[in-house]
Amino acid sequence: MIAKRSFAKSLGSLDGVFDFLQEFTDEEAIAEKYVFAINLVVEELFTNMVKYSGGADHQIAISIDKNDHQVMLQLTDFDSDPFDPESVSAVDVSAPIEQRQPGGLGLHIVRTLVDDLEYELDERKLTISVRKSLEN
Amino acid sequence: MFGISKTEDGRISMSGRLDAAQVERAREVFDLIQTSCDVDFEELAYISSAGLGLLFATQKRLVDAGEGLRLINLNPHIREVFQIAGFDNVFEIA
Numbered sequence: 367m368i369a370k371r372s373f374a375k376s377l378g379s380l381d382g383v384f385d386f387l388q389e390f391t392d393e394e395a396i397a398e399k400y401v402f403a404i405n406l407v408v409e410e411l412f413t414n415m416v417k418y419s420g421g422a423d424h425q426i427a428i429s430i431d432k433n434d435h436q437v438m439l440q441l442t443d444f445d446s447d448p449f450d451p452e453s454v455s456a457v458d459v460s461a462p463i464e465q466r467q468p469g470g471l472g473l474h475i476v477r478t479l480v481d482d483l484e485y486e487l488d489e490r491k492l493t494i495s496v497r498k499s500l501e502n
Numbered sequence: 503m504f505g506i507s508k509t510e511d512g513r514i515s516m517s518g519r520l521d522a523a524q525v526e527r528a529r530e531v532f533d534l535i536q537t538s539c540d541v542d543f544e545e546l547a548y549i550s551s552a553g554l555g556l557l558f559a560t561q562k563r564l565v566d567a568g569e570g571l572r573l574i575n576l577n578p579h580i581r582e583v584f585q586i587a588g589f590d591n592v593f594e595i596a
Contacts, residue, residue, distance in 0.1 A: 377523040398579075399578075406550055409522065409550045459586070459588025460588055463558075463561065466558070471558075472550070474586070475587065478586045479586070
């Protein structure tokens with residue numbers, strides 16, 4: 367059954383976000399290895415919305431649903447600056463430490479952990495949709 | 503809930519969840535590290551890119567000074583995140 371909740375656009379909302387996800391994953395008996403990944407993906411996308419898009423007075427809506435094969439997540443920021451994920455440079459995780467700089471890991475982790483990631487911007491409403499397979 | 507402490511032998515011990523809302527608490531401790539030390543993950547259940555970024559910045563500063571962090575007792579989920587981040591080549595992980 368789909369679960370939906372809205373949160374203040376603040377890092378202080380993270381505890382509530384994790385509680386919301388825990389309620390769903392407990393109810394759906396989702397295996398621990400997927401729970402960790404779901405938490406991580408949602409945190410990275412949520413914190414990006416908090417840090418990099420405007421409209422701090424608005425809320426971020428999160429929905430999560432599941433079928434036999436996958437979890438579907440959606441995060442909606444109702445007042446976002448334009449954001450093009452393709453403009454974010456890929457991180458070279460094989461580079462030696464001397465050639466690496468901090469940052470950029472969040473989106474890299476999300477892209478690695480999920481099976482599908484879509485961004486849709488409608489005027490100032492940004493919706494990020496994610497599918498995470500439960501079969502590998 | 504996130505916790506961080508420094509033991510008498512100089513080891514850093516973390517517990518709970520190191521997320522973006524907690525990383526500044528961790529930074530207060532990591533910014534004071536000047537020499538090589540162990541970071542014990544045994545009680546740490548979760549970490550996100552905010553914590554990874556702090557660990558990386560600390561390691562980069564220490565390596566430039568000929569020092570470094572050694573990470574111990576990572577749970578399997580955190581170890582996988584470290585592999586995704588390419589941190590196998592950045593840290594000594596025991």
